[in-house]
Amino acid sequence: MGEIITITSGKGGVGKSTTVANIATAMAQEGKKVIAIDFDIGLRNLDMLLGLENRIVYDVVDVMEGNCNLSQAVINDKNTKGLFFLPASQTKDKNILNVEKIEKLLNELKGIYDYILVDSPAGIESGFEHSVYLADRALVVTTPEVSAVRDADRVIGIIDAKSLKAKNGEEVEKHVIINRLKPELVERGDMLAIDDVLQILSLPLIGVVPDDEKVVSATNRGEPVVLNKESRSGEAYRRIAKRVMGEEVEFMDLNEKKSLGKLLKGLFR
């Protein structure tokens, strides 16, 4: 049976979809059968990040409404074997989803894929509720900024209230991903450090993604940055994917690029 993993954040623009695209790609590269689903109805985005926007015929709402079969709507990524994608619908009313239909779809997917990654919409409205309802576990993405951390805290507080697993007396496993960390700023005391964020959110960490310009060009091209073996953010995502899959992986040293000159400068600033 596949595992349903919801990626959520509360605040928009912190890198949820980028995280989904990269973890899904990395898992597929590890030989897993993975499907990424965009639950942001009306504001489709994951397709562009995966570079699959031109291959969409049907979407997740079409499947739930019975306008097509599941296999007609699911797109397989030709560049990454084992990676599949189910797009959000772009035009339809976002309130069209309902719990019974989502349950039916996700349970069907669980029988086919090893991992089902659900890209939650920003906010804490019905779209968010639907995306966490059947989650086995949740990855909460935040950046080291006050607004993102505050919204992450709010979301963490409601995940269990909206989850079926919690209703049955179990807990949804929750982890934090800290995205776009700038080690130099942390060093200077001008950005919340990893420990600050973890202490505030009181959740375990599953990965830190350093701020990386390569993500921008990867997004421009529609090729997730994990495909770039040289990128540090890609390496961070690869490690997160492995941890989600149950492997123990060392955390990256984010300061390793620091030169002696910089060290000396820091000393006398």
Add this chain to the structure above:
Amino acid sequence: MSLMGKLFGKEQGSASVARDRLMVTLAKERASNAFPYMEEMKRDIIEVIKKYTKVKDVTITTDKNQDIDFIEIDVALGK
């Protein structure tokens, strides 16, 4: 923060300000999120009291004493 800054305690990065502001704000917000059913319950209580007598106002306050949460309900009766 640089080593010199740390040694002489003159440099205070904005991160510590962010941390303190978050701690205070979240402490408040978590307290109000702890009873998500409050408004609904208040409506129900008013309905029940209305069945027996006139109700002017219902005030619900919450309190925490070590591990026990308290809900205090004050009912002001109308004439």
